[in-house]
Amino acid sequence: MTLSTASYAALADLAVPFAPPSPHGLDDSELLALKRELAEIRRRLDAADSAVSAEIANRSRPELGYDGLAQRLGARTPEKLIQRVAGVTARDARTQIRVGGLVASLTDDAPPAEPWLRPVAAAVAAGDLSLDAADAIRTGLGKPGSGVTVAALSDAVERLLHYARELTIEKLGARAREIRASLDAEHVAEREELLRSQRYLHLVPLSTGMTRLDGLLDPESAAQVTAVFDAATSPRRGGPRFVDPTAAAAQADALLEDSRTTEQIALDTFVELLRLGTLADVTAFIGARKPAVQVLVTQADLDRQAGVAFIEGQSEALSTQTAKRHVCESGSLPILMESGQVLNLGRELRLYNRKQRMALAARDGGCIWPGCDRPPSWCEAHHIVEWSRNGRTDIADGVLLCKHHHLLVHNNGWQIIRRGSQYAIVPPAAIDPSRTPRIVRTKSPAMRRLESLQKHPPARTLADPPPPPQQARELVSV
Known part of the structure; x- marks a missing residue:
């Protein structure tokens, strides 16, 4: 433990009065190092806390009735008891019980109920994974079902544990749902309909004279x-x-x-x-001009009428039937991802045009900066080689950056480079003296779906239509 964190050694000694020391005297590197140490301490504490919560739930299980721990102490459920004792939210209590059950299964003699999640439990127990991250993986992946085996879920868990190092909790949950949708594409339409059935809008008058809007939007409605x-x-x-x-x-x-x-x-x-x-005229359609909503689907999935589609800016997968409905309503734009020369403008025009931006959005999925969650609609097209220095307005030489990170690149010495089809961010020497490039990964679920299909092409059935002689489209925007 460093000198700057020595005063935190008394955290576990409740007999010692505790007041957090001021971090004002730390330099930047010490401040961030302290934040990382405290985060690890928190994860370790949460792992122990979740195990205790799971045991409280075990001693309060329904079959014990009024002899259960929670009901003996006047709490209706173990979650209510944990809320009362620990002062946490109902959501936190439920998460502690769920994840604590996984951690407890590591030492149980009985076979675990969810064996594919044992690496998640081990990561929590080691203090490497937070409770919220573990719960995001668990709920996002779901359970085995038709076509989704324990082995497939185990492989997905390993990938998600790798992603957990660089993704926020929200994006980790979205990636888990994306993987589940890819594994269980034939049931995407059912999950889509389930979410649609949960939509609502309430107007709630308040005593102040104001009215609160309360509602839930399904992914397709939310996109519009x-x-x-x-x-x-x-x-x-x-x-x-x-x-x-x-x-x-x-x-x-x-x-x-x-x-x-x-x-x-x-x-x-x-x-x-x-x-x-x-x-509007009640005899006419309201809004002849539809909101600019982009639906992305691989041509392979569209031809098979199977697989999944994605709405730009939304993390939930849609069915290809929904994508085909958008094709019917709005038409489609083929996007050839690897060689988009037909959309290149070279030195003729400085700004990227609409079709180029659609191709960049399909490829990048938003601001390419690691950790940034700005969607394509909030981003600007950045020339890797500045146009003023003979850069070209071509797809391969452009990336999406939000305003903040675009200005950071132009004003603070950061650089974007391309190596083949991969892009990397190079920090200034003041941040990293070695200026080691940091590879960026696409945030587009449609692009990840395309890469997956290219690695593992779906088996064709007799019912599948034959592919066109020369397939020119890889992604379709509708």
Whole structure:
């Protein structure tokens, strides 16, 4: 333990009065090192805490009735007892019990109920994985089913444990659901319908005279609403600013100078859309122009009418039937991912055009910066070699960056390089004297699906249509 963290040694000695020391005197490297040490201490404490919570749940199991620990102490459930004793939320109590059960299974003599999750339990017990990360993997992958074997889930767990080092909890859960959808593609439509059935909107009058909006959007509905709200507010939230022509730039500047908060702009947009809807001719379709929602699907899955599709900006997989419906409504744009020369502009034009941005969005899935969660609609197309230095406006030489990271590259000495089809971020010497390139991975689930199909092509059945003579499309945007 370093000198800066020595005062934390008394954490476990409850007889010693404790007050956290001030970190103000630490330099940057010491501050981050201390944060990492505290995070590991927290993970270790949480692992022990979850095991205790699981034992409380075991001693309060339903068959014990009023003799169970929780009910003897006046708590209806073990979760309620844990909330009362530890002062945690109901969600935290449930997570502690679920993950604690996994950790306890490591020492049980009986065969574990979920053997594919033993590496997750071991990572939690070792203090390498947080409870929330473990629960995200567990709930995202689900249980074995038709076509999804224990071996397949075990392989998925190993991959997710590797991803856990670099992904946020939310993105780790999304990646787990993505893997499950890929393993169980034939049931994607059922899960899609289940989510759709859970959508709702409530208006809740409050005693203050205000009314609260409360609701849940299924992924397809959320994509349409998000597209409208992004168009209304994105420059205020770090969205595109390098825009052309002049009128678009002026519009973005006006939005930035608007005195309303971003949340107020979003609500006013919602109310105005409803108002415009009531003014429409009741005999006509409302909104002939659909929100700009991009659905991405591999051509192989579209031809087979099997597999999965993805809505840009949404983590949940959709069925190819939904993708085909969008093809029917909006048409499609073929995107050849490896050689998009037909969309290249060379030195003729400086800015990437709409079709190029769609191809970049399909390939990158948002800002390529590690850890950044900005979707494609919030990003700008960055020339790896600046146009002013004879760079080309070509797909291979462009990447998506959000405004913050775009400015970071231009103003703080960071660099993006390309090695074949891979891209890497090179930190400035002040951050890393060796300037070691950091490989970035695509955030597009559709692109990952394409890579998976290229490595493991699906077996064709007699019912499958024959492939076209020369397949020109790999991804389709609809």
